[in-house]
Amino acid sequence: MIGQKEAESAFLEAWAAGRLHHAWLLAGPQGMGKAAFAGRAARFLVTHGKENNGGAPLTFADPGDAAAGRLVDAGNHPEILTLARAPKEKSKELARNITIDQVRQMIRRLHLSLSLGEWRVIIVDAVDDLETDGANALLKTLEEPPAQTLFLLVSHSPGRLLPTIRSRCRTLRFQPVERDVMQSWLHAKRPMLDAAEVRAIAGAAGGVPGKALALIDSDVAAMEKKLLAIATSGDPGNRLREALAREVGGTSNRERLELVIDIVPGLLTRIARERPITEIAPVLAQWDRVQRTVRDAIRGSYDGAMVGFEIGNCLAELAPREGTR
Structure with a gap:
């Protein structure tokens, strides 16, 4: 968990004051740490009393009751229930939805009565995955919640939820982490990364910690170097663009194409920052062009080689012209 101090403070302040809302909607992009927050909040509640009763301010890191904490760590605490997509029968794949039966x-x-402690916590990860009947059944429970029961609903797309579910919840919004905070966190988590790699990963992640971790093994710095070479040289013979198209083309290279798509916005931002204000407009124009290319590719056949070459064209347009180098 990084960069979400405000969410933790809001939750703990409500708990300490004895005004803990019965349902919390944890909203934000996937990879922000919402499920981790739900797990930490659940652990805190089942290892502490109903409220702080005027004691010293606490954080989620406070261990609370040791015996309850050991049960949580072992995944055996009877009062923490998690709803998530279940594995398909005889398969490692997950079901498409959380079912009404769940x-x-x-x-x-x-x-049933509480068997241990003073709280029962229900985590739904993610509430977006509920079947329609399941969502309606959950809504009825949120409308008449049992005493001392708290719901933590993880949502990557809160706008798609039933408005009546949203209205029954207090919303905590998980905002993208600032770049300098992300870089410090990455450096501490992976000290073997050099400064260029940390900067490239933080830029490509767009403030999403989960995406940053996924990018660590993707050789982001090397790909950023290739893209920057196109933007710097203009690639007059198309050699670099053709190589890029080959590298990201085909279904087997889809992850590398997605890596390029992740990197380019941060790279364009960096180029814009390094140029005089009078030269920012062309960078913004290519930003728009890249976004259109990606949208059109998603709607169409998603030809990876074509998308890669067109992104290369956008970057090549940013190369300094003769007489301005």
Whole structure:
């Protein structure tokens, strides 16, 4: 968890004051740490009392009751229930949705008395994955929640949820992490990365910690160097663009194409910052062109080689012209 101090503070302040809302919607892009937040909040509640009663301010790191904490760490605490997509039968793949049967099973548990501690916590990860019937069943429970039961609903697309579900929740929005905070975190987490790699990963991640971790093994710095060479030289013979198209073309190279798509916005931002204000307009124009290319590719056949070459064309347009080098 990085960069989400405000969310943690808001939750703990409500708990300390005895005004903890029964349902919290954890909203933001995938990879922001919402599920990790839900897990830490659940652990805190089942290892502490109902409220702080005027004691010293606490954080999620406070261990609380040791015995309850050991049960949480072992994944065996009876009062933490998690709803998530289940593995398909005889397969490692996950089901498409959280089913109505899973929701009904959870609701039956809510009718039982607490067996340990003063809180029961229901984590739904993600509430976006609920079947329609499951969403309606959850809504009825949110409308008449059992005492001392807290719902933590993880949502990557809160705008797609039933408005009535959103209205029953207090929303915590998880904002992108600032770049300097992300770079410090990456350096601490992966000290073997050099400064160029850390900068490239932080730029490509767009403030999303989960994406940054996924990019660590993707050789981001090397790809950024290739793209920057096109923007610097203009690639007059198309050699660099053709090589890029080959590298990201075909279904087997889809991850490398997605890496390029992730890197380019941060690279264009960096180029814009390094240029005089009178030369920023062409960079913004190519930014728009890249976005259109990606949108058109997603709507169409998604020819990776074509997308890669066109992104290369956008970057080549930014090369200094003769007489301005």
